[in-house]
Amino acid sequence: MFIRHTTAVLKINEAEEGFRNDLKDRCDKNISIDEIYRHNDLEHRDPKTMCDSKEECLNGHAHIRGMLMGNSSETIPVQKGNLMLGKWQRVLLFELDHAREREIIFSFVGEK
Amino acid sequence: MFIRHTTAVLKINEAEEGFRNDLKDRCDKNISIDEIYRHNDLEHRDPKTMCDSKEECLNGHAHIRGMLMGNSSETIPVQKGNLMLGKWQRVLLFELDHAREREIIFSFVGEK
Amino acid sequence: MFIRHTTAVLKINEAEEGFRNDLKDRCDKNISIDEIYRHNDLEHRDPKTMCDSKEECLNGHAHIRGMLMGNSSETIPVQKGNLMLGKWQRVLLFELDHAREREIIFSFVGEK
Numbered sequence: 654m655f656i657r658h659t660t661a662v663l664k665i666n667e668a669e670e671g672f673r674n675d676l677k678d679r680c681d682k683n684i685s686i687d688e689i690y691r692h693n694d695l696e697h698r699d700p701k702t703m704c705d706s707k708e709e710c711l712n713g714h715a716h717i718r719g720m721l722m723g724n725s726s727e728t729i730p731v732q733k734g735n736l737m738l739g740k741w742q743r744v745l746l747f748e749l750d751h752a753r754e755r756e757i758i759f760s761f762v763g764e765k
Numbered sequence: 766m767f768i769r770h771t772t773a774v775l776k777i778n779e780a781e782e783g784f785r786n787d788l789k790d791r792c793d794k795n796i797s798i799d800e801i802y803r804h805n806d807l808e809h810r811d812p813k814t815m816c817d818s819k820e821e822c823l824n825g826h827a828h829i830r831g832m833l834m835g836n837s838s839e840t841i842p843v844q845k846g847n848l849m850l851g852k853w854q855r856v857l858l859f860e861l862d863h864a865r866e867r868e869i870i871f872s873f874v875g876e877k
Numbered sequence: 878m879f880i881r882h883t884t885a886v887l888k889i890n891e892a893e894e895g896f897r898n899d900l901k902d903r904c905d906k907n908i909s910i911d912e913i914y915r916h917n918d919l920e921h922r923d924p925k926t927m928c929d930s931k932e933e934c935l936n937g938h939a940h941i942r943g944m945l946m947g948n949s950s951e952t953i954p955v956q957k958g959n960l961m962l963g964k965w966q967r968v969l970l971f972e973l974d975h976a977r978e979r980e981i982i983f984s985f986v987g988e989k
Contacts, residue, residue: 655952656963657963657966658965658966659889659963664836665771666828666831667814668814669804669811670811671806671810672803672804672825674803675802675828676828676829690895690899691895691896692896694895697895698893699893702893713896716890716893716896716900717899719890720890721945722832723835723948724836724888724889724948724950725889725966726951726952726953727837727838728767728838728952730870739768740769741814742769742770742837760954762874762987763874776948777883777949778940778943778944782915783918783921784914784916786915787914787916788940788941833945835947835948836948839948840879840952841879849879849982851882851883852881874986875984
């Protein structure tokens with residue numbers, strides 16, 4: 654399972670609203686969108702890394718959140734066609750900047 | 766290598782007691798069990814996410830720690846039957862809430 | 878993709894200098910090399926975990942950074958010989974202590 658983005662993460666955790674809000678609060682407090690990020694300094698940014706709209710570019714907070722939140726891939730065992738997730742485990746997608754269309758690639762290895 | 770839990774993580778790092786205590790200190794300080802977590806607000810929690818005992822439920826800190834500590838899976842190369850870990854690398858299980866029986870799934874792909 | 882080290886991480890994120898400096902600033906501030914780490918207390922360290930030079934040993938900050946920065950492995954889908962990375966995704970190696978020679982193992986599964 655691989656997510657093709659730098660400002661969203663796929664994670665396995667409990668699908669519980671309170672926890673999701675705890676995480677959001679913590680991000681908003683510790684890796685706030687209002688901090689000064691060099692990534693958001695468009696004057697000094699390499700033009701090759703410039704995105705289409707200014708809004709898309711100003712996401713320094715999301716990159717840092719992504720770095721601390723985990724990897725881009727997760728490998729889940731499958732048995733008889735079922736994901737072998739634990740009782741409380743669910744696959745969650747966390748948007749670290751703002752919601753948009755996302756692309757995820759699922760690859761399967763092993764015997765049928 | 767996949768751990769079927771949301772309050773424990775499998776990580777590869779050095780098996781050194783001082784480091785483990787450094788990590789514990791940091792968690793206790795920055796993601797303290799004494800903070801207020803919405804996840805621990807059992808009155809407003811979806812009954813479907815309610816666990817068997819109250820003690821099991823009050824683990825908001827552990828979910829946040831798990832989110833910041835890494836993914837649920839780790840893929841380690843194997844050569845001639847040996848894990849190709851680096852000199853200082855060891856597979857460690859970190860309990861983020863309290864110790865209990867845990868289930869880990871090992872899957873192998875490739876040729877013999 | 879597997880890195881055989883505990884003080885460097887392989888991550889997928891944007892190859893943008895401002896972001897890399899944001900991350901470095903954050904590490905220097907929150908997981909500073911100047912903090913007191915039990916891992917650096919060589920008097921009480923298990924001799925089996927002692928490294929060759931004193932400088933190599935005093936890296937408590939790097940172990941904590943590694944724990945928060947992600948896993949040792951990342952699995953990237955490949956199609957027709959190309960890594961299926963997203964538009965902004967690049968494979969980056971972050972040194973958490975100081976630069977040195979590093980060893981990375983690439984393993985491939987699937988059909989040709």
